[in-house]
Amino acid sequence: MKGVPFSVFMSDALYGDFGYYMTDRNRFGRRGDFYTSAQVSPVFGRLLALQILREAPSGEPLSLVEIGCGDGDLAVALLQGLASFSEENRRIRYAAIDRSQVSLTRTRERLTAFSAQCADCRVEWSTFASMEALLAYDLTFRGAFLIGNEVLDALPCELINVDLARISDLSATAASRAVREGRMIENQRIDGTPLEIAYTGEPCREASVYAKSFVSPLVRSGHLPKAGVHHVEVPIAYRSFLQSIANTLSPREMILLDYGGETADVIAADRPRGSLRGYQHHRLVDPLSSPGDVDITYDVDFSYVREILEEVGYVVDPLTRQGSYLMGIISRANATQHVVSESEYGALKHLVMPGGLGDRFVVCVAHRDKEAV
Known part of the structure; x- marks a missing residue:
């Protein structure tokens, strides 16, 4: 046949060459085709930043890689959060990776505007078309934190x-x-x-x-x-994709967010x-x-994702729905960390409430050096 x-x-x-992610079109937000959590509100990125800081060793420079940076919405919110919640002298380094030059250009524009307003010399950022290009630029990004928001569903x-x-x-x-x-x-x-x-x-x-x-x-x-x-x-691309991340970047922790669930959630009667x-x-x-x-998209089988991550030496936390995960971050924040402003409560509901993004999305967290419980 x-x-x-x-x-x-x-x-x-x-x-x-003329693919959906490779051409200059509006993909995200009201004028585009869909929203990700990053476009709903910057509180999403700030909460992720707060969680990363909880896991990062105190006093060390913090390095973060975002794979699949989109239009830079999450990048800006992450850096705002890391700069706001970390120690004053802590160096913050961010690298965006995306195979789409359109996405990289838009992310650079967003981060340039952020830098002009932020005047915080601790924050450094860069963009790359591949993991190999990032490490050719700076090998010390091996062992960084890694975030991938709505990446797996597009493989x-x-x-x-x-x-x-x-x-x-x-x-x-x-x-x-x-x-x-x-x-x-x-x-x-x-x-x-x-x-x-x-x-x-x-x-x-x-x-x-x-x-x-x-x-x-x-x-x-x-x-x-x-x-x-x-x-x-x-999802035939998952194994090579996740193995490449583990072998090339060897992140200390991966946070992967996407819609889907366990196999039984995705493949149902x-x-x-x-x-x-x-x-x-x-x-x-x-x-x-x-x-x-x-x-073009589909639901992510996180049972399969977990199997692959464990094969390459990572310990995977129990899967969590996005709503529970974000509310857990808020509950652990101390009183001095003003994570969500009053004007953002409406957007927060969209991110955490059942029936919407709160239970539609799954958070998969994998640790390189954590022992299995």
């Missing part, structure tokens, strides 16, 4: 459909036969209708392994029915079509409808 794996299509639609995935009657069989042969890989057909339509996905019985090895390790147990446990076809997003979706002008649209003009 002609066509390319869905992951190739998604990578090109998001990161190709290309494979699409598979799984024959639930077959996947529960423990034999590798039966499990592989239960999985069919999604392919984007080559003959793109010219009448304006969306592209289509066809499925082949020759899935990539990682898709089959993921289905056997993460989907099959859900069928055997009764979480999924033992018949029918279930569509699943396989009431979601037989999976979680793949597109966003345009704050509306859900067909993710195949207009490649390059639509944000």
